[in-house]
Amino acid sequence: MRDFINRLLNILPALRRPKPQEVKASDPVAITMGSEGLAVLKHYEGCKLTAYRDSVGVWTIGYGHTGPEVRAGLVWTQQQAEDALRDRLAREFVPGVLKVIKRSMRQCELDAMVDLAYNIGVGAFHGSTLVRLVNAGDTVGAADEFLRWVNAGGKPLLGLRRRRTADRALFLGATAQEAIKTGSAVT
Known part of the structure; x- marks a missing residue:
């Protein structure tokens, strides 16, 4: 009987189904940033x-797109901006977040972390305390870490304080509209 119970306990975690709007980093289906995160x-x-x-002198176009092809005089269409954003999210930022998050997460958590990685870079995201806390299951501690990423060029910026406040709210389950409103209230 003990052997049966031990075998049962070993297979139960594998039977766990993700909650609605929960994603697993190991799921083989295409995982992407959700519409709420994209709106933020x-x-x-x-x-x-x-x-x-941008605020630190980097050539930028579209939705914060940077790279060697971005230079003075470059002009894009709206479609080019949308395509570049979708491509970079799918190729760089969503996989970059999923690479280091080792537990299941809600879509809102993924969205907030992808927005942070998009803004600070995947390398900085990988080395963050936020990642360590997410993996440890400390949701509130991880949420509070968003508020530490408010500097550009070594100085705190109001726009980043607002964005990080919105990211924190999104991470904790707010809608995009609620998160943006919360961020906008920061003075």
């Missing part, structure tokens, strides 16, 4: 179709 990202990135220098 687009709100805070904004979309500029002519290349410009």
